[in-house]
Amino acid sequence: MKLLEERIRQEGLILSDTVLKVDSFLNHQVDTVLALEIGKEFGRIFADEPVTKVLTIEASGIQFAMATAIALGVPFLYAKKKKAVTQSDAVYSVPVHSFTRQETYQVSVSRRYLGPDDNVLIVDDFLATGAALAGLVDIVNESGAKLAGVGCVIEKSFQEGRDLLERKGVRIHSLVRIASMSPGEIRFAEEERT
Numbered sequence: 001m002k003l004l005e006e007r008i009r010q011e012g013l014i015l016s017d018t019v020l021k022v023d024s025f026l027n028h029q030v031d032t033v034l035a036l037e038i039g040k041e042f043g044r045i046f047a048d049e050p051v052t053k054v055l056t057i058e059a060s061g062i063q064f065a066m067a068t069a070i071a072l073g074v075p076f077l078y079a080k081k082k083k084a085v086t087q088s089d090a091v092y093s094v095p096v097h098s099f100t101r102q103e104t105y106q107v108s109v110s111r112r113y114l115g116p117d118d119n120v121l122i123v124d125d126f127l128a129t130g131a132a133l134a135g136l137v138d139i140v141n142e143s144g145a146k147l148a149g150v151g152c153v154i155e156k157s158f159q160e161g162r163d164l165l166e167r168k169g170v171r172i173h174s175l176v177r178i179a180s181m182s183p184g185e186i187r188f189a190e191e192e193r194t
């Protein structure tokens, strides 16, 4: 997605060889017009799948899951990282190690909202080590739902996430793929054509 590559070039801050900060338009302050375009793009890419639900993980996947769900005309669901006092339902739950926060937390989704009749599209902001998305894939598999695929806004292709998901047999589409980066320099892999 050229628009997104340009925005990353203009506003992205490369903090190290592995961490890209996009706080001004993607995952702190959010450009809503761009978020809706991202949703439409995922909707277009996965138009061949009868998706019933979009799934993400809180917090920074939410705006893209919502935009995608709007484009597809289905609800979206976000996995929670902490158990709330209001959460009395039975849940699907998996441990996930966070790349950016360097901690492990338990991710959960209510059994009430995911089951064998669903065809799920998972969406998230970044694909790095793949731990977060692999956790969501495990939750979908445990629920008995079908997995339509994974849509990722920014993939850092030099990290192991794509390999991990492909080994699980998952269909992945990333809107932007970063081949390499270092402070002051970024190189994109050729955009995926669908």
Ligand code: 5GP
Pocket: 018, 019, 020, 021, 022, 027, 060, 097, 098, 099, 100, 124, 125, 126, 127, 128, 129, 130, 131, 132, 133, 161
């Ligand atoms: P993973 O589980 O694939 O290692 O990382 C997934 C999560 O870590 C993403 O949902 C995202 O929130 C965060 N993340 C990973 N790499 C980056 C990065 O370079 N920049 C930012 N802003 N977040 C990242």
